[in-house]
Amino acid sequence: MAKISINLSDGTVKQEEKKDIIVGIDLGTTNSLVAYMEAGNAVAVSGQDGKNTLVPSVVHFSEGDTVLVGDAAKAFLLKQPQNTIYSVKRLMGKSYQDIAKAGQYLGYEIIDEDTESLVKIRVRDKFYSPVELSAKILAELKNRIENTLDQPISKAVITVPAYFNDAQRQATRDAGKLAGLDVLRIVNEPTAASLAYGIGLSQDESKTIAVYDLGGGTFDISVLQIQGGIFEVLSTNGDTLLGGDDFDRAIIDYWLEEYNIEKNILTDNKELGQSFRIAAEEAKKTLSTQDQYTGTAGGQTVNLNKAQFESLVKPLIDKTLVSCKNALSDAQLTVDKIDSVIMVGGSTRVPAVKKAVSAYFQQEVNDKLNPDEVVALGAAIQADILAGNNKDLLLIDITPLSLGIETMGGLMDTIIPRNTKVPAKAGRQYTTSVDGQKNLQVSVYQGERDLVADNRKLGEFILRGIPPMPAGIPKIDIQFILDADGILTVKASELRSGVEQSIQVKSAYGISEEDMARMLLDSIQNAEADMKVRALLEARNEANNIILSADKFLQQNATILNEEETTRTIELTNALREAVKGEDKDRINLAMEELNKYTTPLAHRAMDVNIGEAIKGKKL
Numbered sequence: 023m024a025k026i027s028i029n030l031s032d033g034t035v036k037q038e039e040k041k042d043i044i045v046g047i048d049l050g051t052t053n054s055l056v057a058y059m060e061a062g063n064a065v066a067v068s069g070q071d072g073k074n075t076l077v078p079s080v081v082h083f084s085e086g087d088t089v090l091v092g093d094a095a096k097a098f099l100l101k102q103p104q105n106t107i108y109s110v111k112r113l114m115g116k117s118y119q120d121i122a123k124a125g126q127y128l129g130y131e132i133i134d135e136d137t138e139s140l141v142k143i144r145v146r147d148k149f150y151s152p153v154e155l156s157a158k159i160l161a162e163l164k165n166r167i168e169n170t171l172d173q174p175i176s177k178a179v180i181t182v183p184a185y186f187n188d189a190q191r192q193a194t195r196d197a198g199k200l201a202g203l204d205v206l207r208i209v210n211e212p213t214a215a216s217l218a219y220g221i222g223l224s225q226d227e228s229k230t231i232a233v234y235d236l237g238g239g240t241f242d243i244s245v246l247q248i249q250g251g252i253f254e255v256l257s258t259n260g261d262t263l264l265g266g267d268d269f270d271r272a273i274i275d276y277w278l279e280e281y282n283i284e285k286n287i288l289t290d291n292k293e294l295g296q297s298f299r300i301a302a303e304e305a306k307k308t309l310s311t312q313d314q315y316t317g318t319a320g321g322q323t324v325n326l327n328k329a330q331f332e333s334l335v336k337p338l339i340d341k342t343l344v345s346c347k348n349a350l351s352d353a354q355l356t357v358d359k360i361d362s363v364i365m366v367g368g369s370t371r372v373p374a375v376k377k378a379v380s381a382y383f384q385q386e387v388n389d390k391l392n393p394d395e396v397v398a399l400g401a402a403i404q405a406d407i408l409a410g411n412n413k414d415l416l417l418i419d420i421t422p423l424s425l426g427i428e429t430m431g432g433l434m435d436t437i438i439p440r441n442t443k444v445p446a447k448a449g450r451q452y453t454t455s456v457d458g459q460k461n462l463q464v465s466v467y468q469g470e471r472d473l474v475a476d477n478r479k480l481g482e483f484i485l486r487g488i489p490p491m492p493a494g495i496p497k498i499d500i501q502f503i504l505d506a507d508g509i510l511t512v513k514a515s516e517l518r519s520g521v522e523q524s525i526q527v528k529s530a531y532g533i534s535e536e537d538m539a540r541m542l543l544d545s546i547q548n549a550e551a552d553m554k555v556r557a558l559l560e561a562r563n564e565a566n567n568i569i570l571s572a573d574k575f576l577q578q579n580a581t582i583l584n585e586e587e588t589t590r591t592i593e594l595t596n597a598l599r600e601a602v603k604g605e606d607k608d609r610i611n612l613a614m615e616e617l618n619k620y621t622t623p624l625a626h627r628a629m630d631v632n633i634g635e636a637i638k639g640k641k642l
């Protein structure tokens with residue numbers, strides 16, 4: 023196990039780690055920001071105006087595919103919603119099925135498929151993954167700090183919500199890589215917020231804390247236990263559709279009623295709607311420090327006082343307290359066991375929020391730091407610890423290169439990411455791709471590239487004796503167990519039948535620090551090319567599955583479809599077959615979308631007919 027430090031611009035291995043600046047990044051749903059350590063203090067970096075540290079997490083594609091990020095992109099949200107992507111964090115590592123379940127509404131186009139493949143966002147005739155879009159935001163932040171410090175920056179710590187799963191964390195790492203950043207650590211947002219308040223910085227500290235995070239569109243509460251410098255998330259709770267925007271909406275609704283304005287007028291007249299939204303947010307912010315607000319919205323004078331505002335938002339604040347109660351009960355704790363409460367997110371500036379949270383937890387809350395910046399500041403502190411600048415904190419051993427297995431099309435599926443603390447254990451479930459498949463080859467690789475061919479093979483084995491089942495039914499669990507000496511045990515088992523097989527390999531064997539540095543440098547330099555190949559292979563895999571389903575569908579429903587429907591389905595399937603042979607992933611995606619659009623209503627009809635038949639045949 024080792025800790026390496028390389029200069030990504032020229033590939034040299036650095037002996038002296040101290041001079042490295044590793045930045046902390048808060049990649050948020052609404053806003054993102056970057057921070058670093060300067061003379062022992064964490065500082066958030068502002069833009070050219072020297073004031074605003076927040077970069078709106080919005081990406082706009084203008085005609086000719088010029089990309090704008092941040093405030094410049096936000097200006098297009100109303101005018102060109104279909105080319106302006108916001109809230110991309112909600113889509114990170116998510117499949118179409120996940121999104122359908124969440125029933126979310128977004129202003130831009132997401133292809134409507136009910137599959138397990140990862141979502142893509144369509145902008146004109148191009149398709150983007152959430153990873154690519156997040157990478158654009160990260161690249162903007164990288165640019166911002168490079169301009170401020172006047173030096174290249176290549177290493178970062180990025181924060182994610184505590185509830186992010188493995189796929190969402192991996193997607194965040196990939197976005198960093200694509201933006202030219204070596205992501206040394208993915209840190210939980212509540213952990214970063216605690217570090218910003220200096221909690222958990224000393225080894226002998228033992229504390230239980232609650233982090234209350236109320237932003238513009240989301241609410242999270244996390245309960246953490248800190249012991250010996252280790253942060254453990256005991257529970258998380260919250261509401262992904264509750265935040266300051268709802269406060270604004272409550273104010274607008276109140277005004278509409280107060281001034282006898284038709285609600286529909288605001289939806290029909292976007293400019294009027296926008297002017298009310300701006301006034302409502304201004305009123306809310308004003309009432310954080312004053313008792314009375316007077317302004318104008320759409321030519322109408324609007325008023326609101328603090329007491330009125332507080333009664334409007336009380337139900338929303340109460341909802342967050344229910345989540346706090348649930349989080350405590352999941353952690354099997356009572357309020358008196360919480361040592362500190364930390365406030366995160368712009369909406370915690372509302373005095374009524376602070377008062378309610380403080381009353382609920384029966385203590386003063388930590389609110390001295392800027393609630394918009396606190397997560398990024400904590401990430402910068404974590405980055406500084408990793409850079410070795412905080413001598414009091416011991417550095418834990420980490421795995422220097424990612425470990426994973428080969429999946430369809432020669433892609434690397436990382437199971438234990440690089441820089442994970444060891445010992446470590448991680449696993450994932452897979453299935454078969456062919457009907458009746460009895461054996462499954464498990465090939466274990468080490469490295470950062472997207473194609474296994476570019477990585478280092480550690481070993482392979484075959485899981486034999488899977489009972490014959492249709493493709494997609496077997497549940498094959500692969501577990502990676504990495505001990506403190508770098509010995510990796512890989513276990514594969516088919517969960518339905520219990521067949522099992524495993525190997526042991528030495529992950530650190532025969533690889534020098536220079537080789538590691540080169541592999542890492544290659545991965546960052548080739549990130550864009552790798553991602554293009556990955557996107558093409560993934561589109562092909564997905565298309566092949568869809569072609570198989572379409573063929574099956576035609577066979578099974580020959581009597582339900584009329585001639586025109588059958589011919590058109592065959593035509594569209596053949597067009598997709600043709601597209602799969604080519605190298606253009608956007609063409610494959612477009613062909614898939616067309617086939618899906620055409621066959622979805624047919625599939626619904628076929629399902630209704632089949633259910634009808636089944637009910638008819640059933641004796642009651």
Ligand code: AMP
Pocket residue numbers: 052053236237238239265266267303306307308310366367368369370371372393394
């Ligand atoms: P965040 O997502 O953490 O950036 O939070 C943004 C939310 O905080 C938005 O809903 C803002 O309107 C809200 N916010 C920002 N400043 C204030 C303030 N002074 N008082 C009340 N709410 C605020």
